Amino acid sequence: MRRMLLLALIICAVSVAHAKDKYPPGPPYRSCPDTLTIFDVQQTDTLLAPCHPRNFSPASGDTVLGVQGIIVGFDTKPSAYGFYIQRNGGGAYNGVQAFTGAFNWNAFPYNLVLGDLVAVYGTTQESPTINGTTEIEGPDVNQATNDIIVRKISSGNPLTYNVVNTHKLNWDPSTVGGEGERWEGSLVRLRGPLRVARSSTTGGLPLNSFLAAQVASPSDSVLIDGNTLTTLALPPAGTALDSIQGIVNQGTSNSFNSYRVQLRNEDDLFGSFPTSLTDAYPIADSFSGPHQGPRAFGASNTTVRLVFARRVDVTTAQNEGNYSLGSGLNGSTIDLATVEGGGGRAVLLDITSVRTDGEIETVTASGIGSESCPACLTSSQSRTFINGVLDVKQAQAPDGDSLAAPTCSDRSRFAGVGSNPGLRLTVRGIGVGQFGLLHYIEDANGAQRSGISIFGPSSPISVGEQYLIAGQIQEFGGETEIVNNVYLQSQGVVGPPSPALFTYKQVPTVTNSTCDASQNLVNGEDFEGMLFASRD
Numbered sequence: 001m002r003r004m005l006l007l008a009l010i011i012c013a014v015s016v017a018h019a020k021d022k023y024p025p026g027p028p029y030r031s032c033p034d035t036l037t038i039f040d041v042q043q044t045d046t047l048l049a050p051c052h053p054r055n056f057s058p059a060s061g062d063t064v065l066g067v068q069g070i071i072v073g074f075d076t077k078p079s080a081y082g083f084y085i086q087r088n089g090g091g092a093y094n095g096v097q098a099f100t101g102a103f104n105w106n107a108f109p110y111n112l113v114l115g116d117l118v119a120v121y122g123t124t125q126e127s128p129t130i131n132g133t134t135e136i137e138g139p140d141v142n143q144a145t146n147d148i149i150v151r152k153i154s155s156g157n158p159l160t161y162n163v164v165n166t167h168k169l170n171w172d173p174s175t176v177g178g179e180g181e182r183w184e185g186s187l188v189r190l191r192g193p194l195r196v197a198r199s200s201t202t203g204g205l206p207l208n209s210f211l212a213a214q215v216a217s218p219s220d221s222v223l224i225d226g227n228t229l230t231t232l233a234l235p236p237a238g239t240a241l242d243s244i245q246g247i248v249n250q251g252t253s254n255s256f257n258s259y260r261v262q263l264r265n266e267d268d269l270f271g272s273f274p275t276s277l278t279d280a281y282p283i284a285d286s287f288s289g290p291h292q293g294p295r296a297f298g299a300s301n302t303t304v305r306l307v308f309a310r311r312v313d314v315t316t317a318q319n320e321g322n323y324s325l326g327s328g329l330n331g332s333t334i335d336l337a338t339v340e341g342g343g344g345r346a347v348l349l350d351i352t353s354v355r356t357d358g359e360i361e362t363v364t365a366s367g368i369g370s371e372s373c374p375a376c377l378t379s380s381q382s383r384t385f386i387n388g389v390l391d392v393k394q395a396q397a398p399d400g401d402s403l404a405a406p407t408c409s410d411r412s413r414f415a416g417v418g419s420n421p422g423l424r425l426t427v428r429g430i431g432v433g434q435f436g437l438l439h440y441i442e443d444a445n446g447a448q449r450s451g452i453s454i455f456g457p458s459s460p461i462s463v464g465e466q467y468l469i470a471g472q473i474q475e476f477g478g479e480t481e482i483v484n485n486v487y488l489q490s491q492g493v494v495g496p497p498s499p500a501l502f503t504y505k506q507v508p509t510v511t512n513s514t515c516d517a518s519q520n521l522v523n524g525e526d527f528e529g530m531l532f533a534s535r536d
Contacts, residue, residue: 038069038085041124042093042134042184064136066119069096070157072187073114073247073264074106075229078471078485079437079456080143081105082135084247085118086186090160092179095186097249098150099127099135101143102437105150107459107488112150115157121149131173131257133184133249144436161189161245166214169248171223171258180250180259188261189245190222192270196239197221206253208232209260212244223260225249230265233276233309233381242270266309274376275310275345277365279486280383281470282426283348285357300357300388305340305470305487306347306365313369314339316377317347326362326384330354343371357388360423386414386425392442395427395473396449396480396528398519408515410525412480414473421472421483427452428468431461432496432531438481440529441467446497448522451529454482466491478513480528499533 041064069085072095081104087094098105098120105112112118123139126132138147168179169188190212197218199210208227214220224244226232235241245268246261263269266276284303308317316322318337325332332353340346347365355361366380399413416422429441429452439461443450454461454469455476461467470487473480502510510532512523 038067038087038096038185039093041067041096041136062124063122063139064124065121066151067096067121067136068117068119068153069094070159071112071114071116071118072159073229073262074112076104076106076458077229077231078104078458079483081456083112084185084187085120086160088117088157088160090162090186092162092182095184095247097133097135097185098122098148099137099143100148101138101146102456103146103460104458109460110150112152113155115159116155117153117157119151119153121151122147128252131250131252133251159187162186164188164190166190166194166212166217166220166222169222169259169261170220171211171260173250173258175220178259180248183248184250184259185248187245187247189243190261192240192242192244194241194244196235196237196241199234199237204254206251206260208234209253210234210237212241223258225260225262226266229262231278231309232263232266233278235269235271235273239273240271244269267311272373272376273370274373274378275308275312275368275370276378277306277368277381277383278309279307279424280304280363281385281424281487282387282389283468283470283487283489285389300353300355302351302353302388304349304351304363304385306349306363306383307486308345308347308368311343311345311371312339312347313371313374314343316367316369316374319367322365322367323349324364325351325353326360326364326382327353327355332361353387355387358390358394359387361385361387384423386423389426389428389468391450392427392429392452392529393447393449395425395482396452398525403515403517403519408517410515411475412473415475415480416472419474419476421474424470424472424486426468426470426487427482428466428491430466430494430497431463433463434461440531441469442497442530444494444497446500446530448526449528450497451527451531452480452482453529454485456483457485458488462490462493464493464496466494497531499531500527501535502532503535 069087071083072086073084075082082097082099084097120136122136125135127135140147170178193215194212195215197211197213209225211221212224246263250259282302283305286301317339320334320337323334336350338348340348353361362382362384364382368378370376398410402409402411414422414425432440432442437456438453439457440453468489471482471485474483510524510527
């Protein structure tokens with residue numbers, strides 16, 4: 001379950017109460033041991049599993065020490081992370097989510113992967129408390145602290161799929177015979193033939209989701225969630241599917257509570273249908289390739305990373321004629337297309353754009369086949385992004401229109417309206433520190449406006465290390481932040497920039513939050529996100 005994260009101080013130590021001191025109504029012998037199985041956590045029957053959080057009031061807070069399971073899926077979409085574990089061999093009531101808040105355990109330095117057998121230490125809760133999903137979270141139940149303990153036992157364990165049908169997982173939880181709660185947190189597989197009955201584009205369903213029905217039994221439909229764990233371009237209504245697999249959870253959308261199958265990626269859909277373009281962002285300022293010619297005046301040479309939902313067919317994906325730029329009529333060109341790593345979901349486009357760094361550019365892809373169905377070609381699909389790799393100062397530069405507005409507001413020109421994120425963009429900077437959920441990077445020169453925060457990055461930012469970060473800019477509570485981090489690349493240790501030096505007499509300068517409409521004053525906004533030190 002994805003939720004808004006709250007900023008908090010890092011907590012270095014926690015005090016954990018013993019779960020055996022708590023037990024649900026009934027004889028005292030129904031106590032909860034400190035070490036539970038997934039079945040104990042998920043089964044709601046008081047006699048069979050007295051330690052399910054729903055048997056407490058409030059339905060949370062029971063300590064679990066060492067719940068073991070094999071990792072069958074990850075939630076790596078920023079900025080709230082988690083993973084799912086399941087008992088070897090599967091079965092009912094044998095899957096559960098470990099919610100890790102702002103910390104992605106699928107990335108460095110934790111590096112957990114599918115098939116790892118782990119033991120999780122934390123507390124149980126239902127999120128939300130009514131008609132929600134059972135989770136294991138850190139002992140202090142604060143999503144800003146990384147106090148959950150995960151011990152890896154072994155790797156390379158096989159993933160077990162619980163075979164269910166559309167009747168058992170009917171998206172209407174009131175359906176007689178429905179078994180959604182039995183499979184919550186588990187990896188399941190629906191065998192076909194299936195068809196797409198209705199999608200969120202027709203209304204009434206959660207974002208990027210569709211209903212899948214058994215061809216032989218169309219009265220039962222399962223809600224397929226293509227938004228929580230991945231970003232899915234919806235197959236159109238009527239699309240035939242051989243089978244579907246994913247992880248079950250419970251949630252409420254449009255005031256309707258239901259169980260749904262969360263796709264981990266589009267490879268969890270089996271059938272003959274095309275891939276789709278899901279993202280695009282720059283990852284390099286210049287390139288050197290066989291197609292590169294003389295640089296046009298005012299043009300920028302950029303490598304753009306395109307991300308597709310399914311593994312692409314190399315032949316069609318590496319055909320430069322299948323791509324175009326929004327500024328193509330003005331002279332921009334696609335110079336080279338390369339499938340990243342020789343095969344996969346990403347294509348690297350070397351482009352020469354007449355748009356300079358910081359301007360809006362659009363890339364369009366069409367006629368791209370998927371690895372599993374090379375003849376299934378994509379329709380024309382576009383993604384818009386900010387051209388070039390920016391330094392922090394460019395990202396922090398104020399929007400002149402906002403400064404000139406009746407109510408002066410010093411905000412990045414790349415931020416969206418209000419507190420909404422703006423277009424996808426890429427920033428390069430050096431790590432200078434971390435405070436709770438916020439990590440900070442800065443330009444090497446330490447000039448004014450050269451610092452910015454990153455909210456819940458996909459991997460921790462180390463001090464003195466340079467990074468390339470793709471995400472979006474958001475103004476949150478007056479602070480400029482990089483959010484929705486989809487790409488993070490370390491470019492090596494370069495050393496932290498020198499801190500800005502202040503005397504106590506200059507404290508009013510760095511604490512001054514007055515909007516500088518004319519941009520002729522030095523105030524706190526000029527040092528937002530920067531490293532500074534006292535020289536007294």
